Amino acid sequence: MIISRxxxxxxxxxxxxxxxxxxxxxxxxxxxxxxxxxxATEQLLSYSDHRSGHRITQSQDSTNSIATFLQQ
Amino acid sequence: xxxxxQCTFLSYLLxxxxxxxxxxxxxxxxxxxxxxxxxxxxxxxYIFLTVASKTGTSLDxxxxxxxxxxxxxxxxxxxxxxxxxxxxxxxxxxxxxxxRRHMGVTMFFLALVHAVGLSLPLLPFKIDGVLTWYHDFGNxxxxxxxxxxxxxxxxxxxxxxxxxxxGALVIFFVMAATSxxxxxxxxxxxxxxxxxxxxxxxYGLVVSHVILGPLQTNQHPLLTIAVGVSLVWIxxxxxxxxxxxxxxxxxxxxxxxxxGFVEIGKVAEIPENRAKIVTLAGERVAVFKYDGKxxxxxxxxxxxxxxxxxxKVIDGCITCPWHGYQYLPAEGASPPPFTEKIPTFAVRVVxxxxxxxxVPKPPGTPVEPAII
Numbered sequence: 001m002i003i004s005r006x007x008x009x010x011x012x013x014x015x016x017x018x019x020x021x022x023x024x025x026x027x028x029x030x031x032x033x034x035x036x037x038x039x040a041t042e043q044l045l046s047y048s049d050h051r052s053g054h055r056i057t058q059s060q061d062s063t064n065s066i067a068t069f070l071q072q
Numbered sequence: 073x074x075x076x077x078q079c080t081f082l083s084y085l086l087x088x089x090x091x092x093x094x095x096x097x098x099x100x101x102x103x104x105x106x107x108x109x110x111x112x113x114x115x116x117x118y119i120f121l122t123v124a125s126k127t128g129t130s131l132d133x134x135x136x137x138x139x140x141x142x143x144x145x146x147x148x149x150x151x152x153x154x155x156x157x158x159x160x161x162x163x164x165x166x167x168x169x170x171x172r173r174h175m176g177v178t179m180f181f182l183a184l185v186h187a188v189g190l191s192l193p194l195l196p197f198k199i200d201g202v203l204t205w206y207h208d209f210g211n212x213x214x215x216x217x218x219x220x221x222x223x224x225x226x227x228x229x230x231x232x233x234x235x236x237x238x239g240a241l242v243i244f245f246v247m248a249a250t251s252x253x254x255x256x257x258x259x260x261x262x263x264x265x266x267x268x269x270x271x272x273x274x275y276g277l278v279v280s281h282v283i284l285g286p287l288q289t290n291q292h293p294l295l296t297i298a299v300g301v302s303l304v305w306i307x308x309x310x311x312x313x314x315x316x317x318x319x320x321x322x323x324x325x326x327x328x329x330x331x332g333f334v335e336i337g338k339v340a341e342i343p344e345n346r347a348k349i350v351t352l353a354g355e356r357v358a359v360f361k362y363d364g365k366x367x368x369x370x371x372x373x374x375x376x377x378x379x380x381x382x383x384k385v386i387d388g389c390i391t392c393p394w395h396g397y398q399y400l401p402a403e404g405a406s407p408p409p410f411t412e413k414i415p416t417f418a419v420r421v422v423x424x425x426x427x428x429x430x431v432p433k434p435p436g437t438p439v440e441p442a443i444i
Contacts, residue, residue: 002372003321003354005265010314012272017307020279024303027283028296030229 105171109178116144137199138186138206139286145182146278146302152176153275153306157313163382166393173251176271180248183241202234233285240277243270261377272310279303321351333420333427339366339444340424347390349381352430357417359426360385360401365441367401368417368428374435375412405436 120140152175158165189201207217222232247268249255256264282299328334336350342361349356349371356371358381369390371381378394385391389398389407399406404416413436418429421442433439 006317013310013314017311023280
């Protein structure tokens, strides 16, 4: 019984050693990147850059389709 | 050798076994262990929340809570899964094993808070989880929304990773709910241990949950590297120890003589109050040397199936390295009033060589020790 459990542990370890690296690598390779609707949206979704003192905020540009939609 | 009565007394004092299912009571070591465990978890969450709330990201505080508890559960799962194989590689890790079940239960509650949040009448604060934040503002019930908001079950990269986390959480719940010795005794150690081997499936589900969830949205290299390191460490460690144990199980121990005894080595190979572990007839046998005598017993402790042969003889009793369960070497039984029994084996010494009969005697059968 105990040896059978050790065998199960070995089989489980082999299964994890095969499956998880495949999921990990595939998860990185097929990581999706969704295009934003406009450059302004891309800028909106970007993180602030504190070190350069440049903070990105929502653009008031009339070409921003989200802002246009909200104004309507 | 001390008389059994003294051995029993020390069992009460040091290891606190009992005749009922409440096998191990609270003691100083457990309290220290739990204090360190809870203190470390609390410190981690405090540091996570403090740093994350001051880094100026667009994450809101409740989203940070979900990440803090989820990452704490994931890190603790990695620690828990490291302890077993580390004890196989080095005995100095045994103290970590002593109270590992409390780590498991703590990890389950962290994962539960990550999933459903925390809101109790007496608590002055409320913590939002995935269900009470991401799935609480639509037309659907949060639990329904969790499974129905993304139905791309046929896709790999867009697979609803939440369901993987739910699967792991269900396994952790079963393990946490049956973690008490009451269930260990009533289910019996083999079934209980087999049930708790579900942790490997749960680990696979959790890693997949992290890869297909947080790693897709948070593309910071540090998170990717951390998950990769976790994967290599845990899987590598378990594979290494599993292969090592398998090699020990397949070691040949020679052929039986006319009387059915098998030579397993020399007396000088075994240190005083320690054992040599050999595989006979498909199971491991621990041959203990103590007080000028040799006794052979099953290597499997009746409590949690711990490796008795890696323990030592303390006060005349074989003492399991996992939780301190004790057995009289020549009796194959715990000293009264305890009732645990293990199989024994006939042992002989001929010209410094140790000979064992590989046919186990029924648990608790007294066997005359071989005099060295």
